[in-house]
Structures are given as structure tokens and as C-alpha cells.
Amino acid sequence: MIGKKAGEQRARVITALDQLRRQIGLALGAATNARKSAENQLAKLELEQSIVQAGIEHAAADPQVVERAKEPEMAGVFAWLDTVRKQFYGEWSDGPNRLRELVAASAPGAAGKPPGEWLGRVGTHSGVIAPELWRVGSATVDGGDAGRTPGTEMTFDVAVPLLDESHLSITSAPKTRPSIDALVENLLMRVLSTFEPGAVRVHLWDVGQLTAVLPNFYALSRTSALTVHDPTRLVDLLDELAGHIRRIHAHTMQAGYTSLQAMRRDTGRRVEPWRIAVLYGNGEELQPEQLRELKRVASGALAAGISLVLVDVPTALGGAVESISLLDERRAISSMTGSDLAVHLDRPLPAGQVGTAASRIAEALIAKQGGPRSFADLLPTEFGKQRSAWELRAPVGFYEGEPVEVVIGDASPHALIGGPSGSGKTNFLYALLGSLCARYSPDELALYLLDFKEGVSFAGLAPGRRDESWLPHARLVGVNVNTDREFGLALLRFLADELRRRSAAAKDHEVTHLAELREQDPEGHWPRIVAVIDEFQYLFAGRDTVTALATSLLEDIARRGRSQGIHLVLASQDVAGIEAFWGKPAVFEQCTLRIAMPKARRVLSETNQAAVAAPKWHAVVNHDSGVAHGNQLAHIPDASAKGVFPGLQQRLWERYATSHQRPRLFDGAHAPVLEESRAFGDLEHVARPKALLGQSIEVAESARGVELSGAPGRNVAVLGTTQKEALSIMNSAARSLARQYQPGEALFVLCCLVETCANAVTELSDRLAAEGHKVELVAPGELSARVHTLADDLSAVDSKRIVTLYGVDAALPALEQKSPGQASGLDQLRVLLKQGPTNGLHVLGWWRGVSRLKDTLGFTGTDDIGAWAALDVQGSELSPFCAGQVVHWSPRPGRALFFDRSTHSAPEVIIPFHQPDPGGDE
Numbered sequence: 001m002i003g004k005k006a007g008e009q010r011a012r013v014i015t016a017l018d019q020l021r022r023q024i025g026l027a028l029g030a031a032t033n034a035r036k037s038a039e040n041q042l043a044k045l046e047l048e049q050s051i052v053q054a055g056i057e058h059a060a061a062d063p064q065v066v067e068r069a070k071e072p073e074m075a076g077v078f079a080w081l082d083t084v085r086k087q088f089y090g091e092w093s094d095g096p097n098r099l100r101e102l103v104a105a106s107a108p109g110a111a112g113k114p115p116g117e118w119l120g121r122v123g124t125h126s127g128v129i130a131p132e133l134w135r136v137g138s139a140t141v142d143g144g145d146a147g148r149t150p151g152t153e154m155t156f157d158v159a160v161p162l163l164d165e166s167h168l169s170i171t172s173a174p175k176t177r178p179s180i181d182a183l184v185e186n187l188l189m190r191v192l193s194t195f196e197p198g199a200v201r202v203h204l205w206d207v208g209q210l211t212a213v214l215p216n217f218y219a220l221s222r223t224s225a226l227t228v229h230d231p232t233r234l235v236d237l238l239d240e241l242a243g244h245i246r247r248i249h250a251h252t253m254q255a256g257y258t259s260l261q262a263m264r265r266d267t268g269r270r271v272e273p274w275r276i277a278v279l280y281g282n283g284e285e286l287q288p289e290q291l292r293e294l295k296r297v298a299s300g301a302l303a304a305g306i307s308l309v310l311v312d313v314p315t316a317l318g319g320a321v322e323s324i325s326l327l328d329e330r331r332a333i334s335s336m337t338g339s340d341l342a343v344h345l346d347r348p349l350p351a352g353q354v355g356t357a358a359s360r361i362a363e364a365l366i367a368k369q370g371g372p373r374s375f376a377d378l379l380p381t382e383f384g385k386q387r388s389a390w391e392l393r394a395p396v397g398f399y400e401g402e403p404v405e406v407v408i409g410d411a412s413p414h415a416l417i418g419g420p421s422g423s424g425k426t427n428f429l430y431a432l433l434g435s436l437c438a439r440y441s442p443d444e445l446a447l448y449l450l451d452f453k454e455g456v457s458f459a460g461l462a463p464g465r466r467d468e469s470w471l472p473h474a475r476l477v478g479v480n481v482n483t484d485r486e487f488g489l490a491l492l493r494f495l496a497d498e499l500r501r502r503s504a505a506a507k508d509h510e511v512t513h514l515a516e517l518r519e520q521d522p523e524g525h526w527p528r529i530v531a532v533i534d535e536f537q538y539l540f541a542g543r544d545t546v547t548a549l550a551t552s553l554l555e556d557i558a559r560r561g562r563s564q565g566i567h568l569v570l571a572s573q574d575v576a577g578i579e580a581f582w583g584k585p586a587v588f589e590q591c592t593l594r595i596a597m598p599k600a601r602r603v604l605s606e607t608n609q610a611a612v613a614a615p616k617w618h619a620v621v622n623h624d625s626g627v628a629h630g631n632q633l634a635h636i637p638d639a640s641a642k643g644v645f646p647g648l649q650q651r652l653w654e655r656y657a658t659s660h661q662r663p664r665l666f667d668g669a670h671a672p673v674l675e676e677s678r679a680f681g682d683l684e685h686v687a688r689p690k691a692l693l694g695q696s697i698e699v700a701e702s703a704r705g706v707e708l709s710g711a712p713g714r715n716v717a718v719l720g721t722t723q724k725e726a727l728s729i730m731n732s733a734a735r736s737l738a739r740q741y742q743p744g745e746a747l748f749v750l751c752c753l754v755e756t757c758a759n760a761v762t763e764l765s766d767r768l769a770a771e772g773h774k775v776e777l778v779a780p781g782e783l784s785a786r787v788h789t790l791a792d793d794l795s796a797v798d799s800k801r802i803v804t805l806y807g808v809d810a811a812l813p814a815l816e817q818k819s820p821g822q823a824s825g826l827d828q829l830r831v832l833l834k835q836g837p838t839n840g841l842h843v844l845g846w847w848r849g850v851s852r853l854k855d856t857l858g859f860t861g862t863d864d865i866g867a868w869a870a871l872d873v874q875g876s877e878l879s880p881f882c883a884g885q886v887v888h889w890s891p892r893p894g895r896a897l898f899f900d901r902s903t904h905s906a907p908e909v910i911i912p913f914h915q916p917d918p919g920g921d922e
């Protein structure tokens, strides 16, 4: 509605202006017109000219003229000129009045009224629609020329279009610099006094002066309303303007508007401030590069709410440009009024009053911007109102009181955040997450959060002991993953799978973009996914398969994630993290959103140093791959203060928790407890039980186990000297198996040859017995004999037998002994390993070294150990048990390398369950 009205008014103004131009041209250039129309009648023209020059009344009294006019071919000259004059004056006689009305309507308030009515008052105009004209002076025509009494003067206002409408080019005459300053000052003051503070930003550049450009405005230079630029760095200013143009253009186009003006009218919001750049040249041509850039800026500026005022900068700008050329100190010719009419420029505004007015505007602006904003200022009044079909958009901070947004979408699908330790990177992430989660519901946004740093930075987002709330948008929270690079890999695999799932769904619906998929499949669950990986450089920390896989997965996700709504936010503390990236340009280039914390280097682009000088608790937000013109400085509110983020989380939790699942927490510092794991809890009686060895490192919580079928080789070896983990794996295996057998269905034969584990094994034995199972605790000295009987009865016994041996290596000397003519205990153990599985007997054995296991197996090869879990054993020792492949494994506490011939192509890292230690020495 507003738009339509404004549009009509604008059309009226333009028509009236055109008319005005024509009329003035006619009035003052009647002779020219007459001459043209009489080109083929030179004599007639001359006569007409002399008549017009003299004036019709004068000419009629001139006998010479009267004589010539009597000539036949001159017949009608007088009559014709009289008609023209009557017709024109009929229209023009009211021109000055009409013009006055027009300026009053199009230049309301400070835009057109005398300074006494507004100078020194702070404007209140909201800045959605700008006045169309701005007064610069007045013009006077003689009443005679206007069909009135000759000799009387008729004055009308002269105003120029500026904001959204036109650039302005001003040309000086000798010694007119003070007049030009007064003209510019008058114009700028009218603009600044019209709008509420903050709606307009003025940039001043003067090729000849560093500081003293428009000194009366000095007070404003403390604020964002006025920036004085370095005379030697015009290109910087032009770059900055080009950056605004690109950014605003992208924003408005995305919202479906061709200009900022159209967007403002339609949305009723200012969206962006207007910008006026005043460039003072010296009449000399600019350097070609500057000129090119200036023209480029000028062509896109108006649609982005940017107007240029060029003073003595000789250039022909394309598009709408009005001009004012000074004739002397008070008079000028303007393109608005035509070349025949001198404009009397308004008197300079009183310097003192301009200074006072500038101070008042500056103070009002500072008061309005307030002090530093808080985290609460980032949050919308109503939660969960935004839709993420096209993009995610949320403010993360403020610049001069105005919010600075981060956009994650088609143009900026992935983000790279960098800053040294303590620069506020984690705080930034919290500000971003809070702002996003408050705007988008968990159905619109799903978060996968991973922190490779030691510490608990994201831990609070998952349910905890002290705070039961969690962030409903979070699907996964991974903390303390510094040593578990595999978990990073698992997340990337998960994302790549999701990418495929989304691509397939998009293909089914014959669409290519998430927004279209959501439209076609309204019942589907297609939130945008944001995966935050803090200290992501850990992914590339070794020259191994993890690095290689992480690289290719990241590249895939980075490249294809955009259209499927899967976004990466990669954060890194040090340059090393970023440098890990330089060799991986595919990922780096896709991170078009760059966020640099103070002192961060190389995050933006090699040459963009903006972050180096950024103040504390600020960030440079750049959606243009770090190119300087995309820089947006923002103060980031404190999101890490006590209770701040948890406060928001509590509100979100109360709102969404009942309808959404809690996130999975993966904490690399805490091994899961067997009894608490879902995999253990879900076990039930089955025909082919699985011995659980530990938890897998995956996005979904799951455990790894070995199925003890009747196939040959279905025995399990635990390798290494670390007792705690070895005990854990052995016990989890036995206990999980016990859960899957009916009481009496299986016999557990336990033998512990490691003294320090005796208590734990006894405890296990008691527990199994208590569960109703048949258990035999064999003393070390009796093992050989028992192995014999087990081997002898191998096919004769009907029940399952689980032979669980702790420290087999310690039994080897005893097992090796043999009576002449008889098989040794070792021979019989080999029989069990080889023939046991097909006869319902499986060995779970712990060997404290690979060579001891080899000794045990003898020449029979490694096939009888179908699955193993290795602890402090070097990878190279393991290849014989892994079909000869190269095994990368650097042993680390609390982790095991697991391989099952029947299910794995390569070994994987698992986490042995945590065992509350009942009696072991550790």
C-alpha cells in the first residue's frame, strides 16, 4: 500500500520535473526552437529571431521589422510567434508556483524547509522511504518570461534527487571551494537531520586533505555516521562500497527484490542504512584503475542505497547523475533546471549551528546504539518462527548498534572460523548456535557438534548429571575426541551417508534442491544440518588412512552439501589448523563464509588483514571467501558467562524436549559401562550369540561383537599387556555371551594365569553362576589336564563350551610338557582352537604378546583366530592376523584395535567398556 502510494507520487514528481525542464527550456530557449523550426526558411528565421530577441512588443514598434514582416513569405511570422507565446505562457505562468508545491511535497521537512525549522534537531524519519528531492537553492525567472508582468521576479525552489535516485556531480569555478563545501554541508545536513540517527552513513574522501574535510561534521566522525577516508586510499573506500553493493544485492535478490528501495517499501523495514560517499577530486582525471572501480561502484550503487557525490572528479558515470556547476560563489547551473537558468545556492549554514547539530546527532546515535549488546539481544521475541528451506540466517553480533548476520545457505554453504586461543572462538560458536536455535525449531535445524579439544566445551549441550536439560537441536555432541580422530571420521561418514540419502530422495522427487524437496515431500523430515567441528585440524593430524579418508569425505560433503542442506562449520585455534587446509583447496574454497577472531591470520584471505587489528570480543564476518570488501566487523556478545547459554537451553528444552529425542553424547574421556550400554541391555537368547568386546566409534551408539557361530576359526584373542583393557574385553565377552544363553545351555570354563586378575575372574565366575550358568573355575595347575579332557570330549558333549583363558602365554610352559607317546596340553589346545568352533566350543584367550600367540598356534597358521582385539601391540605385528595387510595402529590408553575376519575388511578402533574394578591391582 505504502509502496503503491509512493510509486504514484514518484511518477507525478518525475512527470512534473520533465515538464519543468521542458518549460524552462522553452521559455528561455524559445529563440533556439524557433530557429530550428525555421531552418528551411532562413529569412523567416532571421526575422523571427530578431523579433524574439527584441521581444514581440518591441519588434512590433520597430519600423524595420514591420517592413520585413510585410513581405509575403514572411506572412504569419508575427501571428505564429504570438500563438507560441500565448500557448506557452498559458502553461508556464503557473510554473513557479507548481514547482514550489512540488518541492514542498517531495522534499518535506529538513529535505526542503529553511534551516531555522530543523537545524539542530535530531531527525525522526524511520528511513524506510527517502524524500525524493533535497533542496540546494532557488532560481528566479523574470515575470516577463513567465507570462506575467515583465520586470517582476518569480522565484522557485531548486532541489536535487539523491538517495535511491541519483548521484550528484559538482564542478567548481575558481575560488569556489568554500561555496562547494557549504553546498555539500547543506545537502548532507539536510539528509542527516531528516532521518533517525543511524539511518545514513557518510563517507568523505578528499584527494587533497587528510582530516579537515567538512570540519563542522567532526563530532559525527566518532560514530558510524561519518567516516573520513585516507586521501591516498581511494581504492579502499571503493572496495568497501563494492562490498556493500555485492552483499546488499545478494540479500535483496535472494528476498526477491531488484533494489534495496523496493525491499524497504515492501517489508517496511530499513534493512540497511543509506550510504553517501562524497569524493573531492582536484579536476584531474583519476587513475585508470580508480576510474574503472568508481564506474563499477556507481552503476550498482543506487540499487544498494548508495549515492555518490563527486566534486571535481571528471568522469562520465552511467545511470542517473544530476550535476551542479558553479558559476561563481553563489550561482550555479544545474542539470535540474537547464543551462539557461542560474541557480542561487542556499546560503552556507551557520558553522556553529552545524557543529552543534552534528554533536547532537552523534550523541543521539551513541545513546541509541547503547553500550555493548548482550546475548539476549541476539534472540528474537518469538522462538522457532523461521523456516530453513532456503537458508539459515541469524545475527551473531552488532556493529554500531546494528545487528550483523551470519547466513548459511546457497551462497555461503560452509564456514571457516579461526582465532588464537582465548580470542573468543568458542564464545562465537555459542552466540551463533544460540541465535540459530532460538530462530529455527529442531525440525528445521539439526546440529552435530564435535570438539577435538580436551575439555568439555559442548558437553553442557547434552544431558548431564547436574543439568538434565539438553539442546533439543543437537543430535550428537562429541567431546574430548582429541585422540579419537576416528570419531571425526565417523561423523563425516554419517554426513556423507545422509548426503546420499537426501540426493536419492531429491532424485525420486525429481528435484535438485533442499527447498524443492521440502516442498515436494512436506511430510518428510529434512532439517538443515549444521555440523560444527571445533579444532578440525586434528582430522588431518597424521599421515594415515584417517587423514586420507577425512580429506576425501570432507571434500565430498563440502562440494555437494550445499544443495542438500548439509553445512560444515570448521573452527580452528591456530594457523596450523588452517594450513592443514591450504593443501586441500576444494574444502577451503567451499568455505565461503569466513569468520576471523581478533589476531587471526590467514583465515580471511592471504592479504586481508582486517582481523589482525580487530578489537577484543569482536569478529570479522565475511561471506565473500575473505575478500576485503566482504568484511563486516561485529561485536560478539558474551555467550559464555555463567547461566547465559544454559538459560536459553532451558527455555528451548522446555519447549521442545517432549517432542524431540535427546542427543547422543560421545565423550572420549569416559568409557561406557557395559551394564549401561544399550547393546548389552538389548541382548537376549539367540541361537548364535555375540561376544561384545567394546563400543564402536560411531555417530549412533553401538557395540562391536564377535558372532560365535559353528564356523571354523570362531575364537577370540585379546593381545597385549594392558591388564585393565584386557580384562574388560574378556569379561564383556563372557558376560554378554552369558546373557544370550539359557541357564545350563553353556558351560563357562574359566582359568586365570595372571595373578593380579584372579579376583576379577573369581568375581566373574560367581556372577555367571549366580545367573544360573554352569561355571568351572580351573586352577592354573590343572589347565593342561582340563584341556585334555575338553579335547577328548570335543564331539561327545552336547552343550556349548566357552573356554576363557586369562594369560595363555603364562600357561605355555606347562602346556608344552608331554608324556612320551601322548599329546601335550598345547597340542590339545590347538585341537580346541581348530576343531572347537564346529563342535560348539570356543576359546576366548588373552595373550600378552603376539609372539606367544604365534607360539601357541605353532605351524597351523593364524586362521584359527578369527577375531582379535589388540592393545599395546604395534600394528606391524598384527598383519599376519589381518590377511597380511598393513595395519596402522598406534596403541593408546583405553582403546583397542579390533578385527573380525568374517565382517571386517580392515581393523577398527573400539572402546573397551569401563569395568568398575572389583579386585584387580589397577
Ligand SMILES: Nc1ncnc2c1ncn2[C@@H]1O[C@H](COP(=O)(O)OP(=O)(O)OP(=O)(O)O)[C@@H](O)[C@H]1O
Pocket: 419, 420, 421, 422, 423, 424, 425, 426, 427, 428, 573, 617, 618, 636, 637, 638, 639, 640, 641
Ligand atoms: N564476546 C565476549 N565477551 C565477553 N567475554 C568473552 C567473549 N568471548 C570470550 N569471552 C571470554 O573469554 C574466554 C575465552 O573465550 P573462548 O573460550 O571463547 O576462547 P577460544 O578462542 O575458544 O579459546 P580456546 O580455544 O582456548 O577455548 C571465555 O571464558 C569468555 O568468558
